Amino acid sequence: MTDLLDSARHHLGDADTIRQHRRRLEIDGVVVLDRLLTPKCLQLVLDEVDGREDDAFYADSSHNVYLTDGDPDLPADHVVNRQVVSSKGLLADDQLAETSALRTIYRDPTLRAHLAGLLDVESLHPYADDVSSINVHFHRDGEQLGWHYDNSSFAVTTLIQAPETGGTFEYVPEIRSSGRGHGDAAEHARVKDVLDQEIGVEQLGISPGDLVIFRGRDSLHRVTPSRGDTTRVLVVFAFNAESGVALSASARSTFYGR
Numbered sequence: 502m503t504d505l506l507d508s509a510r511h512h513l514g515d516a517d518t519i520r521q522h523r524r525r526l527e528i529d530g531v532v533v534l535d536r537l538l539t540p541k542c543l544q545l546v547l548d549e550v551d552g553r554e555d556d557a558f559y560a561d562s563s564h565n566v567y568l569t570d571g572d573p574d575l576p577a578d579h580v581v582n583r584q585v586v587s588s589k590g591l592l593a594d595d596q597l598a599e600t601s602a603l604r605t606i607y608r609d610p611t612l613r614a615h616l617a618g619l620l621d622v623e624s625l626h627p628y629a630d631d632v633s634s635i636n637v638h639f640h641r642d643g644e645q646l647g648w649h650y651d652n653s654s655f656a657v658t659t660l661i662q663a664p665e666t667g668g669t670f671e672y673v674p675e676i677r678s679s680g681r682g683h684g685d686a687a688e689h690a691r692v693k694d695v696l697d698q699e700i701g702v703e704q705l706g707i708s709p710g711d712l713v714i715f716r717g718r719d720s721l722h723r724v725t726p727s728r729g730d731t732t733r734v735l736v737v738f739a740f741n742a743e744s745g746v747a748l749s750a751s752a753r754s755t756f757y758g759r
């Protein structure tokens with residue numbers, strides 16, 4: 502077990518703790534292991550990514566909440582066609598050093614077993630491509646991630662550096678249970694209410710070093726615009742329940758620009 506993680510704080514690998522975390526994920530759709538990354542680890546990651554905002558890929562794209570092309574048979578103001586803005590930048594896996602502290606965390610067998618247990622899958626595997634497994638997101642002043650559902654059934658993230666203000670993770674739990682497609686009329690009505698700010702949304706209070714496990718395929722979520730001179734830095738650790746899964750060429754082009 503790596504000493505970059507405060508494993509004692511969260512009893513990583515302990516069967517009872519895994520059960521508790523699994524239950525919390527089922528009920529809330531999210532589990533936060535606060536301060537799992539040690540201060541030393543956070544400093545190592547900050548040193549590694551310091552000044553690398555210019556190496557990142559900024560899609561500066563608009564998209565619908567489903568991350569699809571929409572439906573030309575529906576009106577432009579239908580939620581399937583309504584566009585939100587995402588402007589954050591990202592460093593892909595192959596832009597990170599082989600010796601990165603993030604790889605040590607990603608490969609740690611105790612953490613992986615803990616995550617597999619709480620996600621109720623047999624084991625977790627890296628992506629079979631050179632871009633997806635570990636990503637670093639930068640949100641500079643004014644940058645944001647618009648409302649969306651994730652393509653993957655779960656996400657594992659860690660905030661490395663918070664902006665001065667903004668950059669808040671907001672979500673609406675369990676807004677659909679299909680996990681795929683453009684949804685039905687009831688789901689469209691709920692999405693419309695979120696986009697029109699007609700219903701309240703949850704805000705996840707997180708600090709640097711917290712590990713977040715989130716079910717993003719059925720919960721609409723976004724990151725509000727960051728404000729100030731301090732860049733929001735967030736790491737996404739992407740896993741698969743099966744081995745050999747690689748990103749499609751079109752998704753690679755959309756999310757990584759190559």
Ligand SMILES: O=C(O)CCC(=O)C(=O)O
Nearest residue numbers: 638651658670724735737
């Ligand atoms: O930046 C975050 O906190 C969430 C990132 C996210 O939702 C995503 O990468 O799909």
Ligand SMILES: [Fe+2]
Nearest residue numbers: 650651717722
């Ligand atoms: Fe997401």
